[in-house]
Amino acid sequence: MKYFNKLSHQLLILIIVVFLAFFLTLGIILPQVIVPSAESNIYSYLREPLEFVQSDINEDLVTTEIAYLYKIGNTVAYSDNIHDIIDFKDVNDIMDAFTDNYGKFIYKNQIYYYYTLHNDDVTKIALTNDTYIEKTKQDILDAVFPVVIVAFLVIAFILILWGSFIVRKIEKLKEKIDNIDNDQYDHSISFQIDDEMRSLELAIEDMRVSLKNQEEYRNQMYQNISHDFKTPLTVIKSYIEAYNDKIEDANTVIDVISEQTDKLELKVHSLLYLNKLDYLKDNKKVDYKLVDIKEIVNTAIKEFKFRRKDVKFEVSFDKNSKFYGTHDYFETVIDNLLANFMRYAESTIKITAKNNRLTLYNDGPNIDDTLLEGIFTPFRKGIKGEFGLGLSIVKKTLLLMNYDIKVKNEKKGVSFIIYKKTSK
16 A cells, blocks of 8 residues: 555556546446437337338338338238347237337347327338347447547546646645754745645745744743753852952851842742743633722732832823733732833823723833844843843733733833734
């Protein structure tokens, strides 16, 4: 069966099977379809000479295919060729078969066709066997089969040509997939006809570019993670060395180690939480409930306002705005956004709920357009060259609750707008 694994071989076998099935069907069905028409013609063929038949049966009317009988009373005359048409010992043996004006009967396992004309006491009968029918069928089949064979061969040739063309395209696509991670391979689009194969080639190319970008992003992310985790460890190591060299006192070193350890703990916690969100996205459906967003925001403000006493919070809530999700998730979103705002706000943070949208604004510097596109990507370098997971956690947490977030640079400051995603 290994021989038939290739599509070209399968196509060839399919054409042969269809060819055989078609001709078997044609050989069985076509003759059956021909018979009614041929029988109709044979009755006309038998009737026409009867008008000229007399009791002496003119031999000029006699053909090798038709025999004639002429009956007057109980006397029956027949043409000399009748025994070539039908084999009987006594003509009366077959006279009872002529019961209608025309028809057919079986005598000694052979089919015979007849046509009769009645005029007073005279009955004229034209008789033939099924040789005419068989000859008609054979003539039609002889005329049809060559045409069908030529047509089928042309169609088969076109199908084989088309199939070979498709197979070459599939082999080309397989080659592209096999070399999807090979930068030395020519990945240019080679299919010019705008069909499904070209669409598939474009999809493969899009996938290749996407995989390449993901690989580059993954490598960059690993570098950023390493850098982000290495910084606190480097600080801790340098202070320990300073303590050993009697440059720093123990209390200062302990304070620095404690501070840097807290930073490391926060980074590890954020990374684990981000992985948890990826798991929840695929394995858990959020139980949506009405959330008191005002209470969550006010609680967060109480915690953050002591970090920077120079920042003023302004809060405005539309009573008709409703938010559905979980208390913990919205708390995570607000906490991460405010933690980000505390680093960049100059003097004001505004939080507004209106028309079922939650807008958080700070009057810090605008975000560069080159950073906006990937601002929610984990460990993407952000403002001031910092790396972080906070905004990525915000984005993924909101998506779990069927919400989304967008960033907008204002004339002065930046707004983060949380809104409900529309159902598709």
